[in-house]
Amino acid sequence: MNTTPTVIIGGGPAGLTAAYELSKHGKKSVVFEKADRVGGISRTETYKGYRFDIGGHRFFTKVGEVEQLWQEVMGDEFIKVPRMSRIYYNNKFFSYPLEPYNALSNLGLINSVLIMWSYFKARVRPNPTEENFEQWVSNRFGKRLYETFFKTYTEKVWGIPCTEIRADWAAQRIKGLSLKKAITNALFGSNDTKTLIKEFNYPVYGPGQMWERFQQKLNAKG
Ligand SMILES: Cc1cc2nc3c(=O)[nH]c(=O)nc-3n(C[C@H](O)[C@H](O)[C@H](O)COP(=O)(O)OP(=O)(O)OC[C@H]3O[C@@H](n4cnc5c(N)ncnc54)[C@H](O)[C@@H]3O)c2cc1C
Incomplete structure:
Protein backbone atom coordinates (compact mmCIF):
# COMPACT_ATOMS: atom_id res chain seq x y z
CA MET A 1 0.00 0.00 0.00
CA ASN A 2 1.02 3.61 -0.65
CA THR A 3 2.34 5.03 2.66
CA THR A 4 1.04 8.60 2.31
CA PRO A 5 -2.61 8.48 3.39
CA THR A 6 -5.32 10.61 1.82
CA VAL A 7 -7.22 12.64 4.40
CA ILE A 8 -10.99 12.52 4.00
CA ILE A 9 -13.21 14.81 6.05
CA GLY A 10 -16.60 13.29 6.83
CA GLY A 11 -17.64 9.65 7.21
CA GLY A 12 -20.90 10.01 5.30
CA PRO A 13 -21.68 8.08 2.10
CA ALA A 14 -19.35 10.25 -0.02
CA GLY A 15 -16.34 10.08 2.33
CA LEU A 16 -16.60 6.35 3.00
CA THR A 17 -17.13 5.50 -0.66
CA ALA A 18 -14.07 7.57 -1.57
CA ALA A 19 -12.00 5.79 1.09
CA TYR A 20 -13.26 2.40 -0.08
CA GLU A 21 -12.44 3.12 -3.72
CA LEU A 22 -8.98 4.34 -2.73
CA SER A 23 -8.39 1.13 -0.77
CA LYS A 24 -9.35 -0.92 -3.81
CA HIS A 25 -6.59 0.90 -5.68
CA GLY A 26 -4.09 0.12 -2.93
CA LYS A 27 -4.19 3.61 -1.42
CA LYS A 28 -4.45 4.29 2.31
CA SER A 29 -6.77 6.93 3.72
CA VAL A 30 -7.82 8.39 7.05
CA VAL A 31 -11.45 9.38 7.48
CA PHE A 32 -12.27 12.05 10.07
CA GLU A 33 -15.84 11.95 11.32
CA LYS A 34 -17.06 14.44 13.90
CA ALA A 35 -20.16 12.46 14.92
CA ASP A 36 -20.07 9.34 17.08
CA ARG A 37 -21.08 7.16 14.13
CA VAL A 38 -20.72 7.01 10.36
CA GLY A 39 -23.40 7.50 7.72
CA GLY A 40 -24.06 11.26 7.82
CA ILE A 41 -27.72 12.04 7.11
CA SER A 42 -28.09 8.49 5.81
CA ARG A 43 -27.19 7.03 9.24
CA THR A 44 -29.36 4.88 11.45
CA GLU A 45 -29.51 5.90 15.11
CA THR A 46 -30.14 3.44 17.91
CA TYR A 47 -32.29 4.13 20.93
CA LYS A 48 -33.04 1.52 23.60
CA GLY A 49 -32.06 -1.18 21.14
CA TYR A 50 -34.34 0.12 18.38
CA ARG A 51 -32.99 1.47 15.13
CA PHE A 52 -34.28 4.70 13.62
CA ASP A 53 -33.40 6.11 10.22
CA ILE A 54 -32.79 9.86 10.15
CA GLY A 55 -34.68 9.74 6.85
CA GLY A 56 -36.09 6.70 5.08
CA HIS A 57 -33.57 5.86 2.35
CA ARG A 58 -34.06 3.99 -0.88
CA PHE A 59 -31.01 2.47 -2.49
CA PHE A 60 -31.89 2.87 -6.12
CA THR A 61 -29.55 3.66 -8.98
CA LYS A 62 -29.40 3.29 -12.72
CA VAL A 63 -25.60 3.24 -12.54
CA GLY A 64 -24.35 -0.34 -12.73
CA GLU A 65 -21.06 0.35 -10.91
CA VAL A 66 -22.89 1.88 -7.94
CA GLU A 67 -25.33 -1.03 -7.72
CA GLN A 68 -22.41 -3.47 -7.86
CA LEU A 69 -20.58 -1.59 -5.09
CA TRP A 70 -23.59 -1.72 -2.75
CA GLN A 71 -24.11 -5.43 -3.46
CA GLU A 72 -20.42 -6.11 -2.85
CA VAL A 73 -20.48 -4.33 0.52
CA MET A 74 -23.85 -5.61 1.81
CA GLY A 75 -23.91 -9.12 0.31
CA ASP A 76 -27.06 -11.02 1.23
CA GLU A 77 -28.06 -8.43 3.85
CA PHE A 78 -29.27 -6.18 1.03
CA ILE A 79 -32.90 -7.10 0.52
CA LYS A 80 -35.65 -5.97 -1.84
CA VAL A 81 -38.50 -4.22 -0.07
CA PRO A 82 -41.80 -2.89 -1.40
CA ARG A 83 -42.32 0.80 -1.00
CA MET A 84 -45.21 2.34 0.84
CA ILE A 197 -40.45 3.27 -7.91
CA LYS A 198 -42.39 0.64 -6.00
CA GLU A 199 -39.52 -1.61 -4.93
CA PHE A 200 -35.97 -0.90 -3.92
CA ASN A 201 -32.97 -2.36 -2.10
CA TYR A 202 -32.56 -1.86 1.61
CA PRO A 203 -30.01 -3.08 4.17
CA VAL A 204 -31.84 -5.32 6.67
CA TYR A 205 -30.99 -2.98 9.59
CA GLY A 206 -31.60 0.31 7.78
CA PRO A 207 -29.46 2.59 5.60
CA GLY A 208 -26.89 3.16 8.36
CA GLN A 209 -25.90 -0.49 8.16
CA MET A 210 -24.47 0.15 4.69
CA TRP A 211 -22.04 2.73 6.07
CA GLU A 212 -21.21 0.63 9.14
CA ARG A 213 -20.22 -2.17 6.73
CA PHE A 214 -18.04 0.26 4.78
CA GLN A 215 -16.40 1.28 8.05
CA GLN A 216 -15.79 -2.36 9.07
CA LYS A 217 -14.28 -3.24 5.70
CA LEU A 218 -12.04 -0.17 5.78
CA ASN A 219 -10.92 -0.94 9.35
CA ALA A 220 -10.14 -4.50 8.31
CA LYS A 221 -7.85 -3.11 5.62
CA GLY A 222 -6.17 -0.87 8.16
C1 LIG B 1 -34.96 12.57 4.69
C2 LIG B 1 -33.91 12.20 3.67
C3 LIG B 1 -34.16 11.16 2.79
C4 LIG B 1 -33.21 10.81 1.82
N1 LIG B 1 -33.48 9.76 1.01
C5 LIG B 1 -32.55 9.32 0.14
C6 LIG B 1 -32.78 8.16 -0.63
O1 LIG B 1 -33.84 7.55 -0.54
N2 LIG B 1 -31.83 7.74 -1.47
C7 LIG B 1 -30.64 8.42 -1.60
O2 LIG B 1 -29.78 7.97 -2.38
N3 LIG B 1 -30.40 9.54 -0.88
C8 LIG B 1 -31.32 10.00 -0.01
N4 LIG B 1 -31.07 11.11 0.76
C9 LIG B 1 -29.83 11.85 0.51
C10 LIG B 1 -28.60 11.23 1.19
O3 LIG B 1 -28.82 11.10 2.58
C11 LIG B 1 -27.40 12.17 0.94
O4 LIG B 1 -27.26 12.39 -0.44
C12 LIG B 1 -26.11 11.58 1.47
O5 LIG B 1 -26.20 11.30 2.86
C13 LIG B 1 -24.98 12.58 1.23
O6 LIG B 1 -23.78 12.02 1.68
P1 LIG B 1 -22.53 12.89 2.00
O7 LIG B 1 -21.45 11.97 2.47
O8 LIG B 1 -22.21 13.76 0.83
O9 LIG B 1 -22.97 13.92 3.15
P2 LIG B 1 -23.54 13.65 4.63
O10 LIG B 1 -24.47 12.49 4.67
O11 LIG B 1 -24.06 14.97 5.07
O12 LIG B 1 -22.25 13.26 5.47
C14 LIG B 1 -21.29 14.20 5.81
C15 LIG B 1 -20.53 13.69 7.03
O13 LIG B 1 -19.45 14.57 7.30
C16 LIG B 1 -19.37 14.82 8.70
N5 LIG B 1 -18.71 16.11 8.86
C17 LIG B 1 -19.13 17.32 8.43
N6 LIG B 1 -18.21 18.27 8.72
C18 LIG B 1 -17.19 17.63 9.34
C19 LIG B 1 -15.95 18.08 9.88
N7 LIG B 1 -15.59 19.37 9.83
N8 LIG B 1 -15.13 17.17 10.45
C20 LIG B 1 -15.48 15.85 10.50
N9 LIG B 1 -16.64 15.37 10.00
C21 LIG B 1 -17.49 16.26 9.43
C22 LIG B 1 -20.84 14.80 9.14
O14 LIG B 1 -20.94 14.52 10.54
C23 LIG B 1 -21.39 13.65 8.29
O15 LIG B 1 -21.24 12.39 8.91
C24 LIG B 1 -31.99 11.52 1.72
C25 LIG B 1 -31.74 12.56 2.63
C26 LIG B 1 -32.68 12.90 3.59
C27 LIG B 1 -32.40 14.04 4.54
Missing part, protein backbone atom coordinates in the same frame (compact mmCIF):
# COMPACT_ATOMS: atom_id res chain seq x y z
CA SER A 85 -44.93 6.08 1.38
CA ARG A 86 -47.70 8.17 2.81
CA ILE A 87 -48.06 11.81 3.74
CA TYR A 88 -49.82 12.46 7.05
CA TYR A 89 -51.72 15.69 6.49
CA ASN A 90 -54.73 17.12 8.32
CA ASN A 91 -55.13 13.88 10.31
CA LYS A 92 -55.33 11.82 7.12
CA PHE A 93 -52.96 9.53 5.25
CA PHE A 94 -52.36 10.40 1.60
CA SER A 95 -50.72 7.84 -0.65
CA TYR A 96 -47.45 9.05 -2.12
CA PRO A 97 -47.15 9.04 -5.10
CA LEU A 98 -50.60 10.58 -5.07
CA GLU A 99 -53.47 8.33 -6.03
CA PRO A 100 -56.36 10.36 -7.44
CA TYR A 101 -59.21 8.57 -5.67
CA ASN A 102 -57.40 8.56 -2.34
CA ALA A 103 -56.31 12.20 -2.67
CA LEU A 104 -59.69 13.48 -3.81
CA SER A 105 -61.65 11.65 -1.13
CA ASN A 106 -59.26 12.85 1.60
CA LEU A 107 -59.27 16.45 0.41
CA GLY A 108 -62.98 16.72 -0.16
CA LEU A 109 -64.78 17.93 -3.25
CA ILE A 110 -64.28 21.69 -2.89
CA ASN A 111 -60.56 21.47 -2.15
CA SER A 112 -60.08 18.99 -5.01
CA VAL A 113 -61.81 21.31 -7.47
CA LEU A 114 -59.64 24.23 -6.29
CA ILE A 115 -56.50 22.11 -6.72
CA MET A 116 -57.48 21.11 -10.24
CA TRP A 117 -58.31 24.72 -11.07
CA SER A 118 -54.94 25.86 -9.76
CA TYR A 119 -53.26 23.07 -11.79
CA PHE A 120 -54.93 24.15 -15.04
CA LYS A 121 -54.04 27.77 -14.35
CA ALA A 122 -50.39 26.78 -13.92
CA ARG A 123 -50.44 24.76 -17.16
CA VAL A 124 -52.01 27.59 -19.16
CA ARG A 125 -49.99 30.43 -17.63
CA PRO A 126 -46.86 28.98 -16.00
CA ASN A 127 -44.49 31.24 -14.11
CA PRO A 128 -41.87 32.21 -16.73
CA THR A 129 -39.18 32.22 -14.03
CA GLU A 130 -38.22 28.76 -12.83
CA GLU A 131 -35.27 29.29 -10.54
CA ASN A 132 -36.32 27.71 -7.29
CA PHE A 133 -38.13 24.62 -6.00
CA GLU A 134 -41.37 26.53 -5.35
CA GLN A 135 -41.58 27.84 -8.91
CA TRP A 136 -40.60 24.48 -10.44
CA VAL A 137 -43.18 22.45 -8.52
CA SER A 138 -45.96 25.07 -8.79
CA ASN A 139 -45.56 25.13 -12.57
CA ARG A 140 -46.04 21.37 -12.74
CA PHE A 141 -48.61 20.71 -10.00
CA GLY A 142 -50.28 24.08 -9.45
CA LYS A 143 -49.72 26.42 -6.55
CA ARG A 144 -52.42 24.91 -4.36
CA LEU A 145 -51.10 21.35 -4.45
CA TYR A 146 -47.59 22.70 -3.94
CA GLU A 147 -48.73 24.51 -0.78
CA THR A 148 -50.74 21.54 0.43
CA PHE A 149 -48.04 18.89 0.21
CA PHE A 150 -44.70 19.81 -1.29
CA LYS A 151 -43.89 22.96 0.67
CA THR A 152 -44.47 21.64 4.19
CA TYR A 153 -42.94 18.22 3.52
CA THR A 154 -39.84 19.53 1.79
CA GLU A 155 -39.14 22.26 4.33
CA LYS A 156 -39.60 19.83 7.23
CA VAL A 157 -37.34 17.15 5.76
CA TRP A 158 -34.59 19.34 4.32
CA GLY A 159 -34.83 22.29 6.74
CA ILE A 160 -34.52 24.92 4.00
CA PRO A 161 -37.24 27.27 2.61
CA CYS A 162 -38.40 26.05 -0.81
CA THR A 163 -37.52 29.43 -2.30
CA GLU A 164 -33.88 28.76 -1.37
CA ILE A 165 -33.74 25.32 -3.03
CA ARG A 166 -32.68 25.48 -6.65
CA ALA A 167 -35.05 24.32 -9.40
CA ASP A 168 -32.48 21.92 -10.85
CA TRP A 169 -32.48 20.00 -7.57
CA ALA A 170 -36.26 19.52 -7.92
CA ALA A 171 -35.81 18.49 -11.55
CA GLN A 172 -33.24 15.92 -10.50
CA ARG A 173 -35.26 14.48 -7.61
CA ILE A 174 -38.72 14.56 -9.22
CA LYS A 175 -37.59 13.59 -12.68
CA GLY A 176 -40.27 13.78 -15.36
CA LEU A 177 -43.11 13.72 -12.85
CA SER A 178 -46.22 15.75 -13.54
CA LEU A 179 -49.73 15.64 -12.17
CA LYS A 180 -50.87 14.20 -15.51
CA LYS A 181 -48.22 11.48 -15.32
CA ALA A 182 -49.02 10.73 -11.68
CA ILE A 183 -52.69 10.28 -12.59
CA THR A 184 -51.84 8.13 -15.64
CA ASN A 185 -49.55 5.99 -13.50
CA ALA A 186 -52.22 5.58 -10.85
CA LEU A 187 -54.83 4.58 -13.43
CA PHE A 188 -52.76 2.41 -15.76
CA GLY A 189 -49.87 1.34 -13.58
CA SER A 190 -47.11 2.50 -15.94
CA ASN A 191 -43.99 3.35 -14.00
CA ASP A 192 -40.90 4.92 -15.45
CA THR A 193 -40.37 7.76 -13.01
CA LYS A 194 -37.66 7.78 -10.36
CA THR A 195 -39.94 9.11 -7.62
CA LEU A 196 -42.55 6.43 -8.31
Whole structure:
Protein backbone atom coordinates (compact mmCIF):
# COMPACT_ATOMS: atom_id res chain seq x y z
CA MET A 1 0.00 0.00 0.00
CA ASN A 2 1.02 3.61 -0.65
CA THR A 3 2.34 5.03 2.66
CA THR A 4 1.04 8.60 2.31
CA PRO A 5 -2.61 8.48 3.39
CA THR A 6 -5.32 10.61 1.82
CA VAL A 7 -7.22 12.64 4.40
CA ILE A 8 -10.99 12.52 4.00
CA ILE A 9 -13.21 14.81 6.05
CA GLY A 10 -16.60 13.29 6.83
CA GLY A 11 -17.64 9.65 7.21
CA GLY A 12 -20.90 10.01 5.30
CA PRO A 13 -21.68 8.08 2.10
CA ALA A 14 -19.35 10.25 -0.02
CA GLY A 15 -16.34 10.08 2.33
CA LEU A 16 -16.60 6.35 3.00
CA THR A 17 -17.13 5.50 -0.66
CA ALA A 18 -14.07 7.57 -1.57
CA ALA A 19 -12.00 5.79 1.09
CA TYR A 20 -13.26 2.40 -0.08
CA GLU A 21 -12.44 3.12 -3.72
CA LEU A 22 -8.98 4.34 -2.73
CA SER A 23 -8.39 1.13 -0.77
CA LYS A 24 -9.35 -0.92 -3.81
CA HIS A 25 -6.59 0.90 -5.68
CA GLY A 26 -4.09 0.12 -2.93
CA LYS A 27 -4.19 3.61 -1.42
CA LYS A 28 -4.45 4.29 2.31
CA SER A 29 -6.77 6.93 3.72
CA VAL A 30 -7.82 8.39 7.05
CA VAL A 31 -11.45 9.38 7.48
CA PHE A 32 -12.27 12.05 10.07
CA GLU A 33 -15.84 11.95 11.32
CA LYS A 34 -17.06 14.44 13.90
CA ALA A 35 -20.16 12.46 14.92
CA ASP A 36 -20.07 9.34 17.08
CA ARG A 37 -21.08 7.16 14.13
CA VAL A 38 -20.72 7.01 10.36
CA GLY A 39 -23.40 7.50 7.72
CA GLY A 40 -24.06 11.26 7.82
CA ILE A 41 -27.72 12.04 7.11
CA SER A 42 -28.09 8.49 5.81
CA ARG A 43 -27.19 7.03 9.24
CA THR A 44 -29.36 4.88 11.45
CA GLU A 45 -29.51 5.90 15.11
CA THR A 46 -30.14 3.44 17.91
CA TYR A 47 -32.29 4.13 20.93
CA LYS A 48 -33.04 1.52 23.60
CA GLY A 49 -32.06 -1.18 21.14
CA TYR A 50 -34.34 0.12 18.38
CA ARG A 51 -32.99 1.47 15.13
CA PHE A 52 -34.28 4.70 13.62
CA ASP A 53 -33.40 6.11 10.22
CA ILE A 54 -32.79 9.86 10.15
CA GLY A 55 -34.68 9.74 6.85
CA GLY A 56 -36.09 6.70 5.08
CA HIS A 57 -33.57 5.86 2.35
CA ARG A 58 -34.06 3.99 -0.88
CA PHE A 59 -31.01 2.47 -2.49
CA PHE A 60 -31.89 2.87 -6.12
CA THR A 61 -29.55 3.66 -8.98
CA LYS A 62 -29.40 3.29 -12.72
CA VAL A 63 -25.60 3.24 -12.54
CA GLY A 64 -24.35 -0.34 -12.73
CA GLU A 65 -21.06 0.35 -10.91
CA VAL A 66 -22.89 1.88 -7.94
CA GLU A 67 -25.33 -1.03 -7.72
CA GLN A 68 -22.41 -3.47 -7.86
CA LEU A 69 -20.58 -1.59 -5.09
CA TRP A 70 -23.59 -1.72 -2.75
CA GLN A 71 -24.11 -5.43 -3.46
CA GLU A 72 -20.42 -6.11 -2.85
CA VAL A 73 -20.48 -4.33 0.52
CA MET A 74 -23.85 -5.61 1.81
CA GLY A 75 -23.91 -9.12 0.31
CA ASP A 76 -27.06 -11.02 1.23
CA GLU A 77 -28.06 -8.43 3.85
CA PHE A 78 -29.27 -6.18 1.03
CA ILE A 79 -32.90 -7.10 0.52
CA LYS A 80 -35.65 -5.97 -1.84
CA VAL A 81 -38.50 -4.22 -0.07
CA PRO A 82 -41.80 -2.89 -1.40
CA ARG A 83 -42.32 0.80 -1.00
CA MET A 84 -45.21 2.34 0.84
CA SER A 85 -44.93 6.08 1.38
CA ARG A 86 -47.70 8.17 2.81
CA ILE A 87 -48.06 11.81 3.74
CA TYR A 88 -49.82 12.46 7.05
CA TYR A 89 -51.72 15.69 6.49
CA ASN A 90 -54.73 17.12 8.32
CA ASN A 91 -55.13 13.88 10.31
CA LYS A 92 -55.33 11.82 7.12
CA PHE A 93 -52.96 9.53 5.25
CA PHE A 94 -52.36 10.40 1.60
CA SER A 95 -50.72 7.84 -0.65
CA TYR A 96 -47.45 9.05 -2.12
CA PRO A 97 -47.15 9.04 -5.10
CA LEU A 98 -50.60 10.58 -5.07
CA GLU A 99 -53.47 8.33 -6.03
CA PRO A 100 -56.36 10.36 -7.44
CA TYR A 101 -59.21 8.57 -5.67
CA ASN A 102 -57.40 8.56 -2.34
CA ALA A 103 -56.31 12.20 -2.67
CA LEU A 104 -59.69 13.48 -3.81
CA SER A 105 -61.65 11.65 -1.13
CA ASN A 106 -59.26 12.85 1.60
CA LEU A 107 -59.27 16.45 0.41
CA GLY A 108 -62.98 16.72 -0.16
CA LEU A 109 -64.78 17.93 -3.25
CA ILE A 110 -64.28 21.69 -2.89
CA ASN A 111 -60.56 21.47 -2.15
CA SER A 112 -60.08 18.99 -5.01
CA VAL A 113 -61.81 21.31 -7.47
CA LEU A 114 -59.64 24.23 -6.29
CA ILE A 115 -56.50 22.11 -6.72
CA MET A 116 -57.48 21.11 -10.24
CA TRP A 117 -58.31 24.72 -11.07
CA SER A 118 -54.94 25.86 -9.76
CA TYR A 119 -53.26 23.07 -11.79
CA PHE A 120 -54.93 24.15 -15.04
CA LYS A 121 -54.04 27.77 -14.35
CA ALA A 122 -50.39 26.78 -13.92
CA ARG A 123 -50.44 24.76 -17.16
CA VAL A 124 -52.01 27.59 -19.16
CA ARG A 125 -49.99 30.43 -17.63
CA PRO A 126 -46.86 28.98 -16.00
CA ASN A 127 -44.49 31.24 -14.11
CA PRO A 128 -41.87 32.21 -16.73
CA THR A 129 -39.18 32.22 -14.03
CA GLU A 130 -38.22 28.76 -12.83
CA GLU A 131 -35.27 29.29 -10.54
CA ASN A 132 -36.32 27.71 -7.29
CA PHE A 133 -38.13 24.62 -6.00
CA GLU A 134 -41.37 26.53 -5.35
CA GLN A 135 -41.58 27.84 -8.91
CA TRP A 136 -40.60 24.48 -10.44
CA VAL A 137 -43.18 22.45 -8.52
CA SER A 138 -45.96 25.07 -8.79
CA ASN A 139 -45.56 25.13 -12.57
CA ARG A 140 -46.04 21.37 -12.74
CA PHE A 141 -48.61 20.71 -10.00
CA GLY A 142 -50.28 24.08 -9.45
CA LYS A 143 -49.72 26.42 -6.55
CA ARG A 144 -52.42 24.91 -4.36
CA LEU A 145 -51.10 21.35 -4.45
CA TYR A 146 -47.59 22.70 -3.94
CA GLU A 147 -48.73 24.51 -0.78
CA THR A 148 -50.74 21.54 0.43
CA PHE A 149 -48.04 18.89 0.21
CA PHE A 150 -44.70 19.81 -1.29
CA LYS A 151 -43.89 22.96 0.67
CA THR A 152 -44.47 21.64 4.19
CA TYR A 153 -42.94 18.22 3.52
CA THR A 154 -39.84 19.53 1.79
CA GLU A 155 -39.14 22.26 4.33
CA LYS A 156 -39.60 19.83 7.23
CA VAL A 157 -37.34 17.15 5.76
CA TRP A 158 -34.59 19.34 4.32
CA GLY A 159 -34.83 22.29 6.74
CA ILE A 160 -34.52 24.92 4.00
CA PRO A 161 -37.24 27.27 2.61
CA CYS A 162 -38.40 26.05 -0.81
CA THR A 163 -37.52 29.43 -2.30
CA GLU A 164 -33.88 28.76 -1.37
CA ILE A 165 -33.74 25.32 -3.03
CA ARG A 166 -32.68 25.48 -6.65
CA ALA A 167 -35.05 24.32 -9.40
CA ASP A 168 -32.48 21.92 -10.85
CA TRP A 169 -32.48 20.00 -7.57
CA ALA A 170 -36.26 19.52 -7.92
CA ALA A 171 -35.81 18.49 -11.55
CA GLN A 172 -33.24 15.92 -10.50
CA ARG A 173 -35.26 14.48 -7.61
CA ILE A 174 -38.72 14.56 -9.22
CA LYS A 175 -37.59 13.59 -12.68
CA GLY A 176 -40.27 13.78 -15.36
CA LEU A 177 -43.11 13.72 -12.85
CA SER A 178 -46.22 15.75 -13.54
CA LEU A 179 -49.73 15.64 -12.17
CA LYS A 180 -50.87 14.20 -15.51
CA LYS A 181 -48.22 11.48 -15.32
CA ALA A 182 -49.02 10.73 -11.68
CA ILE A 183 -52.69 10.28 -12.59
CA THR A 184 -51.84 8.13 -15.64
CA ASN A 185 -49.55 5.99 -13.50
CA ALA A 186 -52.22 5.58 -10.85
CA LEU A 187 -54.83 4.58 -13.43
CA PHE A 188 -52.76 2.41 -15.76
CA GLY A 189 -49.87 1.34 -13.58
CA SER A 190 -47.11 2.50 -15.94
CA ASN A 191 -43.99 3.35 -14.00
CA ASP A 192 -40.90 4.92 -15.45
CA THR A 193 -40.37 7.76 -13.01
CA LYS A 194 -37.66 7.78 -10.36
CA THR A 195 -39.94 9.11 -7.62
CA LEU A 196 -42.55 6.43 -8.31
CA ILE A 197 -40.45 3.27 -7.91
CA LYS A 198 -42.39 0.64 -6.00
CA GLU A 199 -39.52 -1.61 -4.93
CA PHE A 200 -35.97 -0.90 -3.92
CA ASN A 201 -32.97 -2.36 -2.10
CA TYR A 202 -32.56 -1.86 1.61
CA PRO A 203 -30.01 -3.08 4.17
CA VAL A 204 -31.84 -5.32 6.67
CA TYR A 205 -30.99 -2.98 9.59
CA GLY A 206 -31.60 0.31 7.78
CA PRO A 207 -29.46 2.59 5.60
CA GLY A 208 -26.89 3.16 8.36
CA GLN A 209 -25.90 -0.49 8.16
CA MET A 210 -24.47 0.15 4.69
CA TRP A 211 -22.04 2.73 6.07
CA GLU A 212 -21.21 0.63 9.14
CA ARG A 213 -20.22 -2.17 6.73
CA PHE A 214 -18.04 0.26 4.78
CA GLN A 215 -16.40 1.28 8.05
CA GLN A 216 -15.79 -2.36 9.07
CA LYS A 217 -14.28 -3.24 5.70
CA LEU A 218 -12.04 -0.17 5.78
CA ASN A 219 -10.92 -0.94 9.35
CA ALA A 220 -10.14 -4.50 8.31
CA LYS A 221 -7.85 -3.11 5.62
CA GLY A 222 -6.17 -0.87 8.16
C1 LIG B 1 -34.96 12.57 4.69
C2 LIG B 1 -33.91 12.20 3.67
C3 LIG B 1 -34.16 11.16 2.79
C4 LIG B 1 -33.21 10.81 1.82
N1 LIG B 1 -33.48 9.76 1.01
C5 LIG B 1 -32.55 9.32 0.14
C6 LIG B 1 -32.78 8.16 -0.63
O1 LIG B 1 -33.84 7.55 -0.54
N2 LIG B 1 -31.83 7.74 -1.47
C7 LIG B 1 -30.64 8.42 -1.60
O2 LIG B 1 -29.78 7.97 -2.38
N3 LIG B 1 -30.40 9.54 -0.88
C8 LIG B 1 -31.32 10.00 -0.01
N4 LIG B 1 -31.07 11.11 0.76
C9 LIG B 1 -29.83 11.85 0.51
C10 LIG B 1 -28.60 11.23 1.19
O3 LIG B 1 -28.82 11.10 2.58
C11 LIG B 1 -27.40 12.17 0.94
O4 LIG B 1 -27.26 12.39 -0.44
C12 LIG B 1 -26.11 11.58 1.47
O5 LIG B 1 -26.20 11.30 2.86
C13 LIG B 1 -24.98 12.58 1.23
O6 LIG B 1 -23.78 12.02 1.68
P1 LIG B 1 -22.53 12.89 2.00
O7 LIG B 1 -21.45 11.97 2.47
O8 LIG B 1 -22.21 13.76 0.83
O9 LIG B 1 -22.97 13.92 3.15
P2 LIG B 1 -23.54 13.65 4.63
O10 LIG B 1 -24.47 12.49 4.67
O11 LIG B 1 -24.06 14.97 5.07
O12 LIG B 1 -22.25 13.26 5.47
C14 LIG B 1 -21.29 14.20 5.81
C15 LIG B 1 -20.53 13.69 7.03
O13 LIG B 1 -19.45 14.57 7.30
C16 LIG B 1 -19.37 14.82 8.70
N5 LIG B 1 -18.71 16.11 8.86
C17 LIG B 1 -19.13 17.32 8.43
N6 LIG B 1 -18.21 18.27 8.72
C18 LIG B 1 -17.19 17.63 9.34
C19 LIG B 1 -15.95 18.08 9.88
N7 LIG B 1 -15.59 19.37 9.83
N8 LIG B 1 -15.13 17.17 10.45
C20 LIG B 1 -15.48 15.85 10.50
N9 LIG B 1 -16.64 15.37 10.00
C21 LIG B 1 -17.49 16.26 9.43
C22 LIG B 1 -20.84 14.80 9.14
O14 LIG B 1 -20.94 14.52 10.54
C23 LIG B 1 -21.39 13.65 8.29
O15 LIG B 1 -21.24 12.39 8.91
C24 LIG B 1 -31.99 11.52 1.72
C25 LIG B 1 -31.74 12.56 2.63
C26 LIG B 1 -32.68 12.90 3.59
C27 LIG B 1 -32.40 14.04 4.54
